[in-house]
Amino acid sequence: MTSDPGVRALLPPLLAPAPDRPGPRDGAPLGDGPAPPFRGEALAPDPAAMRRVCGHFTTGVTVVTAVADEGWIGATVNSFTSVSLDPALVLFCLRHDSRLLTAIRTCGQFAVSILAAGQGPVAMDFAAKGLPSFDGLACLTGATGAPVLRDGVGYLECKLADEYPGGDHRIVVGAVTALGLLGDGAAAGPGGPLTFYRGRLARLDKECER
Numbered sequence: 001m002t003s004d005p006g007v008r009a010l011l012p013p014l015l016a017p018a019p020d021r022p023g024p025r026d027g028a029p030l031g032d033g034p035a036p037p038f039r040g041e042a043l044a045p046d047p048a049a050m051r052r053v054c055g056h057f058t059t060g061v062t063v064v065t066a067v068a069d070e071g072w073i074g075a076t077v078n079s080f081t082s083v084s085l086d087p088a089l090v091l092f093c094l095r096h097d098s099r100l101l102t103a104i105r106t107c108g109q110f111a112v113s114i115l116a117a118g119q120g121p122v123a124m125d126f127a128a129k130g131l132p133s134f135d136g137l138a139c140l141t142g143a144t145g146a147p148v149l150r151d152g153v154g155y156l157e158c159k160l161a162d163e164y165p166g167g168d169h170r171i172v173v174g175a176v177t178a179l180g181l182l183g184d185g186a187a188a189g190p191g192g193p194l195t196f197y198r199g200r201l202a203r204l205d206k207e208c209e210r
């Protein structure tokens with residue numbers, strides 16, 4: 001947490017703080033001894049730096065789907081996360097000009113499929129420009145009518161609960177109406193879930209020791 005003055009003192013004085021806002025430059029070293037030297041690279045918060053640094057935050061990969069006027073629609077989404085357990089809420093972020101977002105607003109619901117490690121090609125197909133094709137994909141449908149990818153690890157069906165501005169994206173919050181695991185618990189198998197790290201699809205190697 002950069003709001004912790006003890007941590008702020010360790011950041012390098014490379015980024016000019018906004019005039020009305022204290023920044024790393026203002027942080028006086030705290031503690032008894034000198035702060036350890038900074039090792040790394042401090043970057044200005046531009047899109048390239050955001051991609052570079054946030055790309056180190058490893059995520060799972062989902063395909064979010066909905067029913068559009070023209071039929072099923074979906075997109076690969078790694079900004080998915082759970083928000084609240086009770087009530088059950090999730091969120092993800094979509095570009096403001098997204099056709100999937102338009103469909104979700106119209107039908108008021110969507111489904112999330114959590115992808116398995118073997119579904120890299122599916123992730124790339126649903127990230128490509130143009131409307132994705134569901135041909136040849138094994139799908140299930142539930143109450144939302146949106147397809148769930150049967151070869152995924154798990155799924156959630158949601159009602160659109162809220163939508164918030166988020167810069168060049170919109171933050172979509174869903175109230176979970178149904179959810180489950182798929183297959184024989186693929187996440188626990190050797191393949192595990194599909195992951196996204198530094199712009200590349202990957203699979204988990206092994207769990208860390210606790």
Ligand SMILES: Cc1cc2nc3c(=O)[nH]c(=O)nc-3n(C[C@H](O)[C@H](O)[C@H](O)COP(=O)(O)OP(=O)(O)OC[C@H]3O[C@@H](n4cnc5c(N)ncnc54)[C@H](O)[C@@H]3O)c2cc1C
Pocket residue numbers: 061074075076077078079080092093094095097098099100101123124126127128129130169196
């Ligand atoms: C691992 C991974 C994770 C991702 N996570 C996210 C995420 O969390 N959030 C996110 O928003 N995206 C994410 N993406 C990108 C996303 O999957 C793709 O951009 C996908 O096409 C979005 O579909 P859409 O329906 O939301 O947007 P689309 O409506 O398909 O729009 C996507 C882009 O295409 C343009 N476009 C729209 N229609 C056309 C057309 N007819 N011809 C040409 N261009 C057009 C739009 O202006 C926009 O720039 C991710 C991609 C990958 C690989």
